[in-house]
Amino acid sequence: MNPEEIRQVVLEILERIAPDEDLSELDDSVPFRDQMELDSMDFLDIVMELRKQYRVQIPEEEYGHLVTMDSAVDYLTPRLKDASSPA
Amino acid sequence: MRYDTIIIGAGLSGLAAGIRLAYFDRSVCLLERHTTIGGLNSFYRLRGRNHDVGLHAVTNYAAPGTKTGPLSKLLRQLRLSWDDFSLVPQCGSRVDFPGCSLRFSNDFSLLEQEIAESFPSQIDGFRRLVAHIAGHNETSLDRESQSARAVTGEFLSDPLLIDMLFCPLMFYGSATPHDMDFSQFVIMFKSIFQEGFARPREGIRRILKHLVRKYRELGGELRLRAGVKQILMDGERATGVLLDDGTVIEGENILSSAGSAETLRLCPTLTSANETDPPGEISFVETIFSLDCLPASLGHEETIVFYSDTEKFRYDRPTDDCDISSGIICSPNNFQYDEPLEEGCLRITALADPDRWMDLPEEEYLRRKEDWCSRIARAALSHIPDFQPHVLDTDMFTPRTIRKFTGHLNGAVYGAPGKRLDGRTPVDNLYLCGTDQGFLGIIGSMLSGISMANAWLLR
Numbered sequence: 001m002n003p004e005e006i007r008q009v010v011l012e013i014l015e016r017i018a019p020d021e022d023l024s025e026l027d028d029s030v031p032f033r034d035q036m037e038l039d040s041m042d043f044l045d046i047v048m049e050l051r052k053q054y055r056v057q058i059p060e061e062e063y064g065h066l067v068t069m070d071s072a073v074d075y076l077t078p079r080l081k082d083a084s085s086p087a
Numbered sequence: 088m089r090y091d092t093i094i095i096g097a098g099l100s101g102l103a104a105g106i107r108l109a110y111f112d113r114s115v116c117l118l119e120r121h122t123t124i125g126g127l128n129s130f131y132r133l134r135g136r137n138h139d140v141g142l143h144a145v146t147n148y149a150a151p152g153t154k155t156g157p158l159s160k161l162l163r164q165l166r167l168s169w170d171d172f173s174l175v176p177q178c179g180s181r182v183d184f185p186g187c188s189l190r191f192s193n194d195f196s197l198l199e200q201e202i203a204e205s206f207p208s209q210i211d212g213f214r215r216l217v218a219h220i221a222g223h224n225e226t227s228l229d230r231e232s233q234s235a236r237a238v239t240g241e242f243l244s245d246p247l248l249i250d251m252l253f254c255p256l257m258f259y260g261s262a263t264p265h266d267m268d269f270s271q272f273v274i275m276f277k278s279i280f281q282e283g284f285a286r287p288r289e290g291i292r293r294i295l296k297h298l299v300r301k302y303r304e305l306g307g308e309l310r311l312r313a314g315v316k317q318i319l320m321d322g323e324r325a326t327g328v329l330l331d332d333g334t335v336i337e338g339e340n341i342l343s344s345a346g347s348a349e350t351l352r353l354c355p356t357l358t359s360a361n362e363t364d365p366p367g368e369i370s371f372v373e374t375i376f377s378l379d380c381l382p383a384s385l386g387h388e389e390t391i392v393f394y395s396d397t398e399k400f401r402y403d404r405p406t407d408d409c410d411i412s413s414g415i416i417c418s419p420n421n422f423q424y425d426e427p428l429e430e431g432c433l434r435i436t437a438l439a440d441p442d443r444w445m446d447l448p449e450e451e452y453l454r455r456k457e458d459w460c461s462r463i464a465r466a467a468l469s470h471i472p473d474f475q476p477h478v479l480d481t482d483m484f485t486p487r488t489i490r491k492f493t494g495h496l497n498g499a500v501y502g503a504p505g506k507r508l509d510g511r512t513p514v515d516n517l518y519l520c521g522t523d524q525g526f527l528g529i530i531g532s533m534l535s536g537i538s539m540a541n542a543w544l545l546r
Binding site: 016017018019020021036037039041042044045048051052 | 110111112152153154155159160163164166168537541545
C-alpha cells in the first residue's frame with residue numbers, strides 16, 4: 001500500500017472505533033486525541049485493528065507513533081508496503 | 088479442540104467478553120448451565136406473557152451520538168450501533184421517604200432543584216459533593232476502598248437527605264449492608280442520577296439478542312445446558328473445565344462470571360477460598376403484577392419509585408422473610424415509548440433473607456410466596472395509586488429463584504461484598520468478570536467483561 005492507501009485504512013479504523021465522530025475535517029498533523037473523544041481503550045483498538053487486519057505487530061513502546069495521522073502513516077508505510085489495499 | 092478462552096456464564100459480562108475476544112480472532116467457548124442466556128438479567132415467558140428478570144431499567148443512559156460516558160464506550164468496544172439497544176428514556180422517578188419526596192429524571196438539574204427546595208441548608212454541600220464526585224476516578228482498577236457514608240458525611244449533615252440519596256444507589260447495586268465503597272457509590276451516582284434510566288421497548292431480550300447475534304457472527308461458540316462442574320488444574324494453572332455431563336473442554340485461559348467464591352469452589356485444590364471471598368447475602372424478592380390497564384391510567388406515571396417507610400433507610404439482611412418497610416416500584420410501561428406497551432405491568436422489589444427462602448418444602452414455599460406477594464402489594468399503596476383491582480396475573484421470584492438461575496450462593500443479587508477489581512484470582516490464568524469483578528448495572532456488567540478481556544486476554 002502507498003501512504004494514501006494507508007491513510008484510508010487508518011481512517012476506516014477510526015470510523016469503526018468511533019462511529020459518532022465526524023472525521024471529514026480531521027487535521028493530519030494534530031493528535032487524534034485533541035480532535036476526537038478517544039480514550040486509552042479506543043487507542044488500543046487502533047493497534048488491535050491493525051494487527052487483526054494486517055498482522056502488523058506494534059510493540060507498546062512504539063504506540064507513540066500513532067498519535068497523529070501523519071506520524072501513523074509515516075510509521076506504517078514501511079511496515080505495510082507489501083500489504084494489499086482493501087479493495 | 089483447545090480454546091484460547093473458555094468463558095463461564097452467558098450473562099451480559101460473559102457475552103460482552105466473548106464478543107471482544109471473537110472479534111479479535113480468539114477462539115472462544117461460552118458455557119451456560121441454563122437453557123437460555125442472560126444469567127442475572129434474563130427473561131422468561133409465563134402464561135402467555137413475557138417477563139424480564141433483573142433489568143428494571145438500563146442505567147448510564149446517554150442520547151444517541153453522545154461521544155463520552157460508559158454507554159458510548161460500550162457500544163464502541165463491541166462495535167454495536169445506538170439502534171441495536173434502542174434505549175427509550177424514562178418518564179421520571181422518585182425517592183419517597185416519610186414526609187419527603189425527591190423527584191429525579193435524566194436531567195440532573197431536577198434533582199438539584201428538588202434538593203434545594205426540600206433541603207435548603209444542604210444544597211451547597213450537595214453541590215460540593217457533586218464536584219468531588221466529578222473529580223473521582225471510580226473505574227481505576229487499583230483504587231483504595233473508602234466508606235461512602237464517611238465521604239458523603241463530609242459534605243452533607245442531614246441524615247434524611249443522605250439516606251434518600253443512598254436508597255436508590257444501594258438498591259441498584261450494593262453488595263454490602265448499610266454502607267458501600269465510595270467508588271461504587273460514585274459509579275451508581277453517575278449512572279442513576281446523572282446519566283439516568285432507559286429501557287428498550289422489548290426489554291432485556293433486545294440487548295441479549297444483539298449480543299448473542301454479534302458473538303455468533305464473529306465465530307464465537309455458545310453452549311447452553313453446559314454447566315461447569317469443576318475447573319481442571321495442572322499445578323498452579325487451569326487447563327480446562329469438566330462439565331456436568333462429563334465432557335472436558337480445554338482452554339488456555341478461563342474467564343468466569345460465576346462469582347468469586349462460586350468460581351474458587353470449582354477449583355478442587357483451593358481449599359481456603361471460602362475465607363478469602365465470602366459470598367454476599369443481600370438478596371431480594373420481586374413480585375410482578377400484570378394489569379388490565381396501563382399504570383398511567385390509574386394516575387401512576389413514574390418510571391421507578393424507591394421508597395422507605397422509615398426515615399432511617401435500612402439496607403441489610405432482613406430478620407423476616409422480607410423487609411417491606413422499603414422497596415422499589417418499577418413500571419416497564421413508564422418510559423417515553425412512541426407506542427405504549429400492550430399491557431400494564433408493575434414490578435415491586437423488596438429485600439429478602441436468603442436463608443428463610445432456600446430450603447422450604449414446596450408447598451410452604453408457594454404459600455409464603457402468595458402471602459408476601461399480597462403484603463408487598465399493600466405496602467406499595469402508600470406510594471402509588473391502588474392497582475390491586477386491576478391485577479390479571481402475578482408472579483414472584485425469590486432468592487431461591489436467583490440462586491437457581493445465577494448460581495450465586497444465597498441468591499446474592501449483587502454478589503460478594505469484596506470485589507476483585509483487577510479480575511485476578513489465586514490461579515494464574517483464571518480471571519473473573521461480572522458482578523464480583525465490580526462494575527455494576529446492565530452497562531457496567533458488559534464493561535466488566537470488556538475490561539477483563541482487554542486487560543488479560545487480548546494482550
